[in-house]
Amino acid sequence: MxxxxxxxxxxxxxxxxxxxxxxxxxxxxxxxxxxGRKTLTTVQGVPNEYDLKKILKVLKKDFACNGNxxxxxxxxxxxxxxxxxxxxxxxxxxxxxxxxxxxIKIHGF
Amino acid sequence: MSDLxxxxxxxxxxxxxxxxEAGSASPAPEAVDxxxxxxxxxxxxxxxxxxxxxxxxxxxxxxxASLGDLAxxxxxxxxxxxxxxxxxxxxxxxxxxxxxxxxxxxPTGESTESLxxxxxxxxxxxxxxxxxxxxNNPELAGDRSGPKFRIPPPVCQREGSKKTLFANVQDIATVxxxxxxxxxxxxxAELGTSGSIDGEKxxxxxxxxxxxxxxxxxxxxxxxxxxxxxxxxxxxxxKRESANRLHFLSCRACGSTRSVSSIKTGFQAxxxxxxxx
Numbered sequence: 001m002x003x004x005x006x007x008x009x010x011x012x013x014x015x016x017x018x019x020x021x022x023x024x025x026x027x028x029x030x031x032x033x034x035x036g037r038k039t040l041t042t043v044q045g046v047p048n049e050y051d052l053k054k055i056l057k058v059l060k061k062d063f064a065c066n067g068n069x070x071x072x073x074x075x076x077x078x079x080x081x082x083x084x085x086x087x088x089x090x091x092x093x094x095x096x097x098x099x100x101x102x103x104i105k106i107h108g109f
Numbered sequence: 110m111s112d113l114x115x116x117x118x119x120x121x122x123x124x125x126x127x128x129x130e131a132g133s134a135s136p137a138p139e140a141v142d143x144x145x146x147x148x149x150x151x152x153x154x155x156x157x158x159x160x161x162x163x164x165x166x167x168x169x170x171x172x173x174a175s176l177g178d179l180a181x182x183x184x185x186x187x188x189x190x191x192x193x194x195x196x197x198x199x200x201x202x203x204x205x206x207x208x209x210x211x212x213x214x215x216p217t218g219e220s221t222e223s224l225x226x227x228x229x230x231x232x233x234x235x236x237x238x239x240x241x242x243x244x245n246n247p248e249l250a251g252d253r254s255g256p257k258f259r260i261p262p263p264v265c266q267r268e269g270s271k272k273t274l275f276a277n278v279q280d281i282a283t284v285x286x287x288x289x290x291x292x293x294x295x296x297x298a299e300l301g302t303s304g305s306i307d308g309e310k311x312x313x314x315x316x317x318x319x320x321x322x323x324x325x326x327x328x329x330x331x332x333x334x335x336x337x338x339x340x341x342x343x344x345x346x347x348k349r350e351s352a353n354r355l356h357f358l359s360c361r362a363c364g365s366t367r368s369v370s371s372i373k374t375g376f377q378a379x380x381x382x383x384x385x386x
Contacts, residue, residue, distance in 0.1 A: 028375050032301040033316040035381070044376045070378065078376045107299050107375075109322030 027093065029086045031108035042070075043079040043089055050097065052077050058096075063088055260284055260331075263323040268313060272304075275312040275323065285335050287347060291372075292330060298374045299326050334358065339365045 028044045046052060052069050056079055060067050067081035081089070086106050093099045229237075261284065264276040275296075282289035293312055297303055304314040337345050337360035344361040347369070359366040 030301055030375060032378055032380060037317075040378050040380065042376050042378055070376075072376055075376050078378075080378055107301070109300060109318060109326055 025103065027099065027104045029089050029104065029106045031084055031086055038082075039084045041081040041083065041085040041089060043081070044075055046077075046079065046093075047099075048076075052079060055079065055097075059085070059089065059092065062092065260327070263320050263327060265318055265320045265323055267317070271315065271317070273314045273316065273318045274307075275314055275318075278312045279310050281327065285331065285343070286345070287335065291334070291347065294372050295330050295334070296323075296326060298372045299329070301374075301377065334369055337363060337365060338367060339363055 025047065026045055028042075030042045030044070032040045032042065034040055046055065056067055056069060059065075059079070059081060063081065063083070063085050065082040065085065067079060070078045070080055072078055086108065090101075090104050090106055093104055094101050261277055261280055263281065266274040266276060268274045278293060278296075279289055282292045285292070289310075293304075293306070296312070296314070300314065300316065300318065302315045304312055307313055331343070334347060335343055335345060335358075337343075337358070340360060340363040342360055342362035346359050346361060348357050348359060349355075350357055356369045356371060357366050358369050
């Protein structure tokens with residue numbers, strides 16, 4: 001009663017934990033509609049230290065889909081996968097490659 | 110807005126006061142007798158209070174003030190009459206004064222208790238309090254932005270077999286206070302399609318999309334480009350700084366400004382027929 005307990009528990013100027021406010025190297029996972037109910041998943045911005053070829057090989061086997069690597073002039077190498085693999089890809093990236101989840105952005109509907 | 114600062118404190122004290130009172134009442138030796146005595150008194154004191162509440166409802170602050178006055182007066186009269194409750198009342202008041210540090214908090218706490226004893230439950234009182242608060246100053250009753258923002262559900266119709274008609278983009282954009290073009294640009298980037306606006310200002314998207322899917326995309330747009338991150342208000346404005354070509358989101362409710370990322374389409378895979386080299 002005499003002291004308001006809410007006030008002393010929280011320091012507004014303390015570090016919030018996320019050190020870099022905006023990581024610039026996002027991994028974008030997108031979906032594109034093809035003809036019919038077919039879709040295409042693209043994974044853009046995987047860091048350079050990973051071997052995309054090996055990742056693709058694992059992904060193809062895991063998701064039982066085809067895929068390939070496309071070289072883009074501005075955006076570097078992009079993984080393309082057949083079908084809607086967005087959730088699976090993000091799961092793979094976080095669990096197998098230990099990439100932080102906040103760096104992954106899933107686009108599309 | 111003097112009552113803006115005033116009301117919440119009153120409310121808090123009211124809430125905080127109650128358990129304290131109960132605690133001080135129970136350990137006393139003749140607790141039961143005294144409690145009954147005070148109950149009787151409060152019943153008597155209740156009627157005039159009700160009258161003032163009805164009459165003085167337009168101004169909340171006045172209401173609580175007059176309530177407090179009335180309760181105080183009544184108490185003093187009664188205190189003179191019944192001698193055995195005097196000590197208890199005084200103790201109570203002293204305790205209240207010491208703890209809250211303001212005289213006005215004690216009577217208001219008493220008055221709610223007295224109302225409660227005459228049949229109104231805590232829920233009734235609480236809802237009535239919020240009704241009054243909502244009619245008088247709605248911004249204190251939880252609605253931060255006056256009328257609540259309601260986004261109409263996206264209306265999607267199929268146009269032919271390959272295109273989707275998004276009928277109410279314009280309405281949604283106006284509700285969100287955004288430029289429709291900005292919203293459409295975002296939709297195109299996010300859905301990875303292209304499209305056009307027809308004669309009735311409806312959006313024609315290439316590809317098949319369900320309203321549910323559009324809703325999730327719209328939700329993402331609202332989080333990214335409409336809501337204020339600091340106060341969660343939707344009453345914001347998107348401005349484009351011509352000097353550095355960045356978009357800034359400024360909140361009309363709290364005045365904070367933040368930069369938002371520009372809409373990027375990113376990588377678009379080649380779909381359909383390949384370009385001839």
